[in-house]
Amino acid sequence: MLESWPNELGPVICVVGARPNFMKMAPILRAFAAYRPAIPSILLHTGQHYDRDMNDKLFEDLRLPHPDINLEVGSGSHAVQTAEVMRRFEPVLDEKKPSCVLVVGDVNSTLACTLVAVKKGIPVVHVEAGLRSYDRAMPEEINRVLTDQIADLLYTTERSAADNLAREGIATERVRFVGNVMIDSLLHNREFARSPAESIGNGGGNPALICGAAGYGVVTMHRPSNVDQANVLTSLLGVLREISDSIPLIFALHPRTKGNIERFGLSHLIDTPRMIMLPPQGYLEMLGLMAGARIVLTDSGGLQEETTALGVPCLTMRENTERPITVEQGTNTMVGRDVAAIRHHAVEILAGKGKSGRLPELWDGRTAERIAEDMASWLLARHAGSNG
Structure with a gap:
């Protein structure tokens, strides 16, 4: 050497x-x-x-x-x-x-x-x-x-x-x-993850809301295809509000998404105590939120991998993925912008029928x-x- x-x-x-x-x-x-x-x-x-x-x-x-x-x-x-x-x-x-x-x-x-x-x-x-x-x-x-x-x-x-x-x-x-080096980071940092209650409290939400038997879900959404058109954003926020009737949703709100919600006059769709709006979260905060969630709804690439590593069912609101292994072996399901598909798979997951998946090779x-x-x-x- x-x-x-x-x-x-x-x-x-x-x-x-x-x-x-x-x-x-x-x-x-x-x-x-x-x-x-x-x-x-x-x-x-x-x-x-x-x-x-x-x-x-x-x-x-x-x-x-x-x-x-x-x-x-x-x-x-x-x-x-x-x-x-x-x-x-x-x-x-x-x-x-x-x-x-x-x-x-x-x-x-x-x-x-x-x-x-x-x-x-x-x-x-x-x-x-x-x-x-x-x-x-x-x-x-x-x-x-x-x-x-x-x-x-x-x-x-x-x-x-x-x-x-x-x-x-x-x-x-x-x-x-x-x-996957992303999984190196996740496994290395999991013990340092922030508690969901702490993140909600710091964001001005009510931590008690996530303590019920239903648990909670996590939402992130930022891609232009989902948030830049009023009709698409309206339908997605509408189905998320429906899902929040069954389980509280913690929404880490990207600046682009927040701006378009305001620009299109859609604030009424998220104006419910069952949808907790947080600012963009740090890595350890997001890790804690995902690790404790019953369901994650996202259009992020990285979250598809992280939910697979954590064993948390994920619905990806995109028409395609560059990470097919998260679908083939992991916990990810592609639902696109199809409101009926999002609703159906969310109901399945909350009924305990979500994908369990497994950790991919290496x-x-x-x-x-x-x-x-x-x-x-x-x-x-x-x-x-x-x-x-």
């Missing part, structure tokens, strides 16, 4: 840009630090997610070190944001001369940093590769497809991802099935360790080859 990392082999620049990236990067950085010899890394935050208070809370909750570099790009259109990340990232590569750039997930920062690195001849590693919804109307799908095409090393969360990559002509030797909390071990070998082999 090496006693130390070769001096001429630069650090790994680890890129985060938005909330989902933080949960994926935290276990990887821990694994890099624990590997022997420790893998040198630089944590770079593009600033795509620009709410400073939420950022600070997420870093604290995940015990993630504060970024070594923050590009502070802020908000903007997809084009503006992507271009600004690229413009500010290039000088960092020139200065730090990394051995590679590691990106996670499918946000704009993922693609932007990948493009810059590849054009400068710097290898790129993509964690959570090969997921496909086959819906090109989703910006995340474009980011995923393009990042995978030009990345050098691709780590997948489920075996079906390799088939997606093979259909796109990506060589199998670039692909490694390692498991969702064992050790994915980051596998990534660190494989990356160390890969980088040292590349280094040896370049000096041979």
